[in-house]
Amino acid sequence: MTNAYVALADGRVFEARCRAPGRARGELVFTTAYTGYEESLTDPSYEEQVLTFSYPLVGNYGVRPERFESERVHPNAAVAREFTDDVAEWLAEADVPAVDHLDTREIVTSVREEGAMACGIAAGPEATPADARAELDDAVPMSDHTEIGAQVSTPEAYTVAGGDEADVALVDCGAKGSIVSSLTERGATVHVLPHDTTPAELTDYDPDVLFLSNGPGDPATYGAAETLVSEFLGELPVAGICLGQQIVARAVGGETEKMAFGHRGVNQPVRDLESDRVVMTTQNHGYSVADPGPLEVTQVNVNDGTAEGLDHEEWNVLTRQYHPEANPGPHDSLGFFDDVLAAVEASPRVAAD
Template sequence: MTDAFLALADGRVFEARCRAPGRARGELVFTTAYTGYEESLTDPSYEEQVLTFSYPLVGNYGVRSERFESDRVHPNAAVAREFTDDVADWLADADVPAIDHLDTRAIVTSVREEGAMACGIAAGPAATPADARAELDAAEPMSAHTEIGAQVSTPEPYTVSGEAGGADADVALVDCGAKGSIAESLAERGADVHVLPHDATAADVRARDADVLFVSNGPGDPATYDAAEALVDEFLDELPIAGICLGQQIVARAVGGETEKMSFGHRGVNQPVRDLETDRVVMTTQNHGYSVADPGPLEVTQVNVNDGTAEGLDHDEWNVLTRQYHPEANPGPHDSLGFFDDVLATVADSRRTVAAD
């Protein structure tokens, strides 16, 4: 049955089957992950995008809320070769349009060749190609979503308490769209994680007596996160600073570096990253459409094997440690979970330095 349409910025319109009705528009991106559809669909980094799954069957192990990375579905719509009823029903309940029975290989190839592009979707009994094109015409580039941080950030601060017997540290986590597993990974190591809104102030951080400033992942253009960038600038050389994904980009910009939009980004669970000191390669989970083009005074310590983009930035004197990929995985390989231990180790190092002074 053809009761859905996907219109692409390259002029093509794909016929499809409606699995969850509605209309949507946004930047069309794809993930190569073959598991973790629950985590991907609830990842705030997909806000204002239309997520296409390159793996042909999505939903073969059901839907369980304990795997969610946030409290809602974030992509504006979802596309697959085939969705199971479990996933289709979940997306319909969430009022997120979903379509399948179309050539996702052709869609992924288009994005790889032409870059992430705008799209429009119309799904339901009365949907027409013209409806999909109308959504496409109304789509905006990611850089135009200047308030995207407010859409995904916590409205009020809260604390995730650390497990007993671990690190004695207070982490100020700036929530620019943080996956839940980031706070969980730090709390599992004993840290008390104070999750703050994306526009938190220096006073908010100091009120938590923070030992480290940690900037999270999130959606959109890093240039739109002025408040988080200002926090990094405020606490540089005062507190250890860490960041993941968007957080790495914000940290780099705060110290004078530059970021740029990638052609189609890195989204999947099989991105190879090489450590420049050890020459060791690990497989990583990634979800980003921007990268650090110029790290400024920061040292590039890890690079993507496929395209050479910066995957890790360090600065020993300032106690800065960032990663472009997601060390907490969820879903994906656990090769880089030690990053959280390294971040908490900077707290101990910082305390020893203060004591020596």
Template sequence: MSDAYVALEGGSVVEARCRSPGTARGELVFTTAYTGYEESLTDPSYEEQILTFSYPLIGNYGVREERFESSRVHPRAVVARELTEDVADWMTEEDVPAIDHLDTRDLVGEIREGGAMKCGIAAGPDATPADAKAELADCKGMSEHTEIGEQVSVTRRKTYNPEGDTDVALVDCGAKDSIIESLVERDATVHVLPHDTSTAAVSNLEPDVLFVSNGPGDPVNFEAAQHLVSEFAGEVPLAGICLGQQIIAAALGGTTEKMDFGHRGVNQPVRDLRTDKVVMTTQNHGYTVADPGRLDVTQVNVNDDTPEGLESEELDIITRQYHPEANPGPHDTLDFFDDVLDMTGRRTPVAAD
């Protein structure tokens, strides 16, 4: 007997089993990653979304806090073919609804055909299809979450490795912890700043690099971060990852657009247009750069030709749409952080393992 229901934007209702009770609404997306569920579930880029795992068994190597990418679970709910007790208990502790025992292949097929869609979930002994439909009726589109930055950003400056060699001002639009760690490993001092940081606050830090992080939602809703890019472009080297690439492009005359179902997984092939080399990358985004504006496209996705890397030698800018820190995923692109710090001319190499 079913005790969980998923109401989809297209009108259908899918039955499932409750593993963590509650109700939720959000944009239904899927990831193809078969490992890294701890990192995915704590990735701030999944804020206001419902995450479906296409891999059938989630939780087969337990739950360890040292793998978390932030202090909490960010998806509004979790969907899988089968969840282990470890993950189910974790979601219950976090008060995040979780369901399994449904055909996730069919669900992923619907997303691929119809695109990421609104959905509602109701799970628990008293849950009904009507409850799930009520959640769907109240669900917003991602572009409507205009204040999403406040949900994932720090509220005041945090500084890591204060005696480092290079000062990085990181605009936190939903940064993963491993981005900060990748910079600290290279002996950078990282000042993590709120998403709506003022120009004066950045100027007072006199950073060597201004870095715009990953994060959730529509880049047009991060106006303050775009303003910072406009103010400091050409004055301070700029870098960005994922949402950060989109924000930097939009601030410099470019445009962005929503993708049908985005790129989410650890096996996305990216080709460098200068070397013709292909690397495998970790990705998690639902928007992309449509027009790079004043920036040059240096890397593209092999599957759909969307921009994966933007640069400007004149302005000292380098961005990546994928996640070079690769947690989870391949380590093909970790040298991005070396390239960022090379722009300052004061990089300290990472010590060999």
């Protein structure tokens, strides 16, 4: 039954089946992950986007809240070749439009060839192609979502106790829950702070490390987080994941850029330049570091050579473009969190204590 439409910026309109009704718009992106649909749909980095699954069947092992990365679904809409009833019902309850029974292979190929593009979706008994086109006309480029950090960040600071290994100030630009658990499982206590935390507010927590999280949108819109890095660089160890790496690079004079279609999936190969070892990683980002400034590029993406790891020994900086917490995905890079805590132990500030 055709009762949904997906309008693309290139002029095409796909007919589809409505699995969760509603209208939506956003940047159309795709993930290549075979599993992890619960984690992907609750990943704050998908805020203001329309997520297409390249794997044809989404939902074949149900929906379990303990696998969620946040408290809600973040994409504006979801697209698949086929959604199971479990996933469709979950998305309907979340008021997130979902459509299937369309050629997702063609959509993914289009995004790879033309880049991430705006789309509009209309789903439901009364939906028309004109409705989908109207949504498309109102779509806003990701770089214009200047307040996107406020949409995904915690409104108030809170602390998750894990132990006395380190006090981590995690600047929440859209942090996945598994980043917090990866740190607390290693004995760190994590202070989760709003994305617009000021230097004075951060000082009140007397942290051992400044940690910038993942998140959605253009890193250029996270000016407050950049200021924190600039203020405490050289005083505190600085770590970052995904968007966090981009913010750190910008804070030290580097540059970031929009990618054609980004890296999204659990099979991205990354080569460590020192060991020449390749690991498989989980990724979800549409921007990358074009110029690292004074930071050293230590890891690169095997497919396109983009910076996947940045270090600075003197400043005690350690960042990764991928998601070492690996939810979903391979566990090849979990050691990043051990490296961050080791950097804290080695810092002059901690040694002095």
